[in-house]
Amino acid sequence: MSVHHLTSAGSPGADERLVGGLPWIEDAGKIAPKDARELSKLFFDQLQVLEEGTHEHQYARNTLIEMNQSLVRFAANRFRSRGNEGMEDIIQVGTIGLIKAIDRFDLSREVEFPTFAIPYIIGEIKRFFRDTTWAVHVPRRLQELRVELAKAKEQLAVTPDRNPTVAELAAHLELSEDEVIEGLVASNGYTAGSLDTPSDSGDDGQVNKSGRTYADSMGDYDPAMELVEDFQTLAPLLGALDDRRRSIVEMRFGQEMTQAQIGEKLGVSQMQVSRLLTGTLATLRAGMLTED
CATH class of the missing domain: 1.10.10.10 (Winged helix-like DNA-binding domain superfamily/Winged helix DNA-binding domain)
Structure with missing residues (x-):
């Protein structure tokens, strides 16, 4: 189903009214996941040009949250048997991850929104269990x-x-x-x-x-201790990258070179460096947040 068909001929819950150039959707939560994926592209595209704080911007953002609740439910099901927390609490926490993904997503990333959002949602749920689960299992x-x-x-x-x-x-x-x-x-x-x-x-x-x-x-909290586990997780992911991508990461974050300087050294355009770096960081982020 095309975006045009969704917005002009039969989008569930939609009518002919427009808000900020977007179709008015009465109940975005009822849109099928497949249709939501296509319609989200239209909303993300418009969200970039709408002024933050306006009614139109808020409508676009809230609709994206409602349309993509299926991603939260999908991720939450992986934690159904974990702890005593109810699914309602897990979904609320996962929605926080969804909102963070929506606020940080950029269409120029050349990655589908569900692929980008799932690690954020799972990561937020994992943090919830890490910070709130204190059960001591006694025989x-x-x-x-x-x-x-x-x-x-x-x-x-x-x-x-x-x-x-x-x-x-x-x-x-x-x-x-x-x-x-x-x-x-x-x-x-x-x-x-x-x-x-x-x-x-x-x-x-x-x-x-x-x-x-x-x-x-008691001793004070050392924030650097939290980085130890992150470094241990990141090391094999970096090792799995090809030499070119690993070199780009090392030059960008190890040597603090600009993308233009990296492009000049590798003989490629700054745009190519940006795309390679964005894709590499998305791969590393997904690897660190994915359930073992």
Whole structure:
């Protein structure tokens, strides 16, 4: 189905009204994925000339988001069995990735929008799971042992300021001391103390009276640590490039040469360098964001 046919003769939910040179679509979410791919090209082309902040620009952008929700659903299905998060939450997060892709897409990239958008959507969903999943998987036998240990502590408590020893707990439950220790360690996975809680003692072992918290004694975050995993992922992707593309990446980002300088050194036009660099970066980006 051609773009002309979509816009003038039967686009689902569309009528003859125009907004910023674009057809008015009443319900863009009902457009079939195949039709949305063709119609999106028209909207992206017009989006580049519409003034940002205007009603027309907002309409074009919002319609692109609604038309391409099928890409979000497609990507979200890959995470259906991951964690306890519902599909609705995953789709909302994936839509953020879709919006980022729409705002950064350029028709001159010579790549189809779905190919460009999927890595953004998947990357956003992966970050969501990375930042919000804190589940600690504890074997069932240790879950049950945790309950038994809690009961035993209450039964064996002699004085308010002394807990029963490992040996006492082991004898009471008829377990080995190693089993009791394993259960006590596993119990720590059920509670998370606040970093704002005052620490029990100061550096000299005395009771803390200064209001110093656990957070005050922790090391600061090193943003460079996050790059380590990225470098490890990027290295084999760079190694898989042919010599020409790898040289262009090295000259552009390693030697900080301009595209014109690279073109002069390779004997090609700046436009050719731009196309090669754009395609190479898209390949590397997709490789870093694709699910293993």
